[in-house]
């Protein structure tokens with residue numbers, strides 16, 4: 047198991063989600079069709095929000111055409 051797949055930790059920065067975070071409003075939750083719930087910390091949520099507002103894809107893939 048790697049750090050990004052620990053339930054209760056931010057998938058973007060791996061910050062552990064504490065009980066205080068669970069009670070607060072900083073963290074946002076995202077529910078997927080398979081029942082997975084991912085909690086994103088406040089800092090990363092804000093970073094995602096401006097991407098959404100700018101209609102950008104969240105985290106574009108950087109393809110390096112020269113790799114091959």
Ligand SMILES: [Zn+2]
Nearest residue numbers: 056059087090
């Ligand atoms: Zn985060």
